[in-house]
Amino acid sequence: MAEQTAESPAVVEDSARPPSTLHRIWDSDVCFSFRSSKVTMLAAFVTALIIFLAVFAPLVAPHSPFDVATVDLMDAELPPAWEAEGDKRFLLGTDNLGRDLWSTILYGTRISLTVGFFSVIFGLVVGVGLGLVSGYVGGYIDAFIMRVAEIQLSIPGILIALLLAGVLRGVLSAEAYNDAIVYVLVLTIGTSIWPQFARTVRGSTLVERNKEYVLAARVIGLSRFSIMVRHVLPNVMGPVLVIATINLAIAILSEATLSFLGVGVPPTEPSLGTLISEGQNYLFSGLWWITIFPGVVLAALVLAVNLLGDWLRDALNPKLR
């Protein structure tokens, strides 16, 4: 999104030619509301920047927290470079193990974002699927799915995730649990967010299923499955995008919280949650940077994604135009 702002004004001025795709996107309502909100553009920039840094962490990071050879315990607990005792090699200082904090944060954000994205995708696929079936098929299946969703919605997601993590800890051995931690987190966090997708999609499906195009599709003898997937589904996806964005923020927070509580990413792996949790032990000795910097990155990421979600909700809501 950030790149469009740079190149598109030229396209706008030239109105003689038929509008190109890029032009149409640029002129659309959604894009207009994006251009007219500075806060949203800033949020998009911050999100894009953090994602970029995380994806290219191996290239951007000056040190590798996984490379034991470069980590020296003698470098442990150094303050940021601008403080008196700081070391120029370590911009944001080092943690208790002597890892460069900046690099560790970059790699940690990677895990947070990976878990966040895949959790939302998991929750989305399950939620949209069940919501679609619930709304289109109706009857007992609908009643059952919606009761389950309601019960789950009334219990906070983090509690569900904690319980599931506990059960999986029992089923898997400690080693297998740590090896599969990303999958475990995606499963637990994804499970904790599916009902929102299901409820929204069910609502829109109930409206769509009575429209004429569905009737037409039934008349020509398409199967239920293909009507649901190929005709109803594309028409109910709008609100899903908004829920997905807002839940991305929630999923990132959940991952950090679970890791902070000691049931997520193991303490030896860099993740924003574990860094903050490790740092808390050193806060009383005045080593504030181990906690504060990952905390700032986490808060900035979540705030930016939340702002994007808020904007998207308003931009896609025709009532507010």
Added chain:
Amino acid sequence: MIAFLVRRLLQAIAVMAVVAFCAFFMFQFVGDPVNQMVAEDATEEDRQYLRESLGLNDPIPVQFAKFALNAAQGNYGISYQHKRPVAALILERMPATLELAITAAVIAALLGVPAGVYTGLRRFGFTSKLIMTLSLIGISLPTFLIGILLIYLFAVILGWLPSFGRGEVTHLGAWETNFLSISGIKSLILPAITLALFQMTFIMRLIRSEMLEVLRTDFIKFARARGLHNRAINYGHALKNTLVPVITIIGLQLGSLIAFAIITETVFQWPGMGQLFLQAVQVVDIPIMSAYLIMIAFFFVVINLIVDMLYYVVDPRLRIDQPGGGGGHG
């Protein structure tokens, strides 16, 4: 009224049955209780004997019935980790969590409602915008980070308040309270604020948006046309009409207070149920986990019931349409 209540009660019982089954299922799925109990060198016969005497060879429905019966009587078995009855462990720690959660709820409501009304009325004022921006930051900061920041500021840098534990508690029978000693109250401040902050922003934003919605309606215009005082309009008419959703959310949020208490209790090493539960998750102490699950579910169901009944009291419209919409889809 009675039909409505009965229907809600039946739903509540169904929910509890499902949750109890989930809790029961955890026992079935995770590990073998016999392995947890016998010595390393136990023979297969010993195991079979124990199996039989624990009732583990009974058909699943029979086992579930026994489990549900025990759970209903507050008998959740022995904790693997603490080797003590789970019910006693939970009861011991309940006062700490309840005091924390209730203090947080009170703080959240006392600050959140006025702030919401204020930002709703003075929508474009500077103070309103400041409050809204701060609240957005409050929502984006995870609970544990807020707790750590407060500890760093008030305990490490300023040294005003203790950073962990409950301080001195006073015993009132079986109940240990924080409210009767200076050190107890001091220890309560930081965790309660940490826990309250998210709820507060939540309540504030909710009241604000509800106020904005109500202030736009015709009956407010009419009230203005009648020449009523601003105060009468804002509080007598507008605020009163925002109460239905607000009650629902505050009620439902009480439940999430308990959930977020897990995090707050961990940050502040507060000896409550949340800490007990988290330790149970870490070492897979199934009896505590399942008891906690059942207890939380019970708590939620009760709150939901109360909220539904409050609806009934607050919103007269619900009393009229019995057949269709009386179910109170909250």
